[in-house]
Amino acid sequence: MGISKKAVALAVAFVGMLLAGIGAAVPAQAAADCNVGYTCLWMEDNSSGTYIGKSADYDSLVGTKLNDTASSAEANGGSCSSTYYYDTSTRSGAYFYLNSKSLVTANYQDPNLTNGAGKGTNAGENWDNRISSYKFSGCSS
Numbered sequence: 085m086g087i088s089k090k091a092v093a094l095a096v097a098f099v100g101m102l103l104a105g106i107g108a109a110v111p112a113q114a115a116a117d118c119n120v121g122y123t124c125l126w127m128e129d130n131s132s133g134t135y136i137g138k139s140a141d142y143d144s145l146v147g148t149k150l151n152d153t154a155s156s157a158e159a160n161g162g163s164c165s166s167t168y169y170y171d172t173s174t175r176s177g178a179y180f181y182l183n184s185k186s187l188v189t190a191n192y193q194d195p196n197l198t199n200g201a202g203k204g205t206n207a208g209e210n211w212d213n214r215i216s217s218y219k220f221s222g223c224s225s
């Protein structure tokens with residue numbers, strides 16, 4: 085009798101924990117926030133889907149889920165006025181750039197890379213599923 089009562093109590097506690105977990109499992113839309121100091125890419129349009137935020141001065145996206153899959157972008161350099169995005173993994177050739185959201189406050193995001201993207205020489209091209217590297221530019225030291 086004692087044991088089965090204890091088992092019931094444990095089961096009730098366990099279900100309670102599960103329910104609490106379900107309630108807490110709904111995440112805030114944190115991924116849509118591109119924090120200061122970061123450049124951000126999303127796999128889908130409108131800053132949605134799989135997300136990556138990068139704060140290094142430059143990097144290749146090869147080996148990440150966002151290599152050749154990004155469909156929207158936002159730049160928010162903390163001390164760098166823009167982010168350049170390249171088709172190649174070596175930061176050369178065709179590119180476009182976005183300004184820093186916090187420093188320039190204009191032209192800092194593109195919600196749909198299909199119909200042109202940002203500014204720069206190749207800004208009028210289709211940049212959907214194409215970005216393979218980036219670098220911060222216009223940095224103050």
Ligand SMILES: [Ca+2]
Nearest residue numbers: 127153154155
């Ligand atoms: Ca995509």
Ligand SMILES: [Ca+2]
Nearest residue numbers: 171214215216
């Ligand atoms: Ca590419």
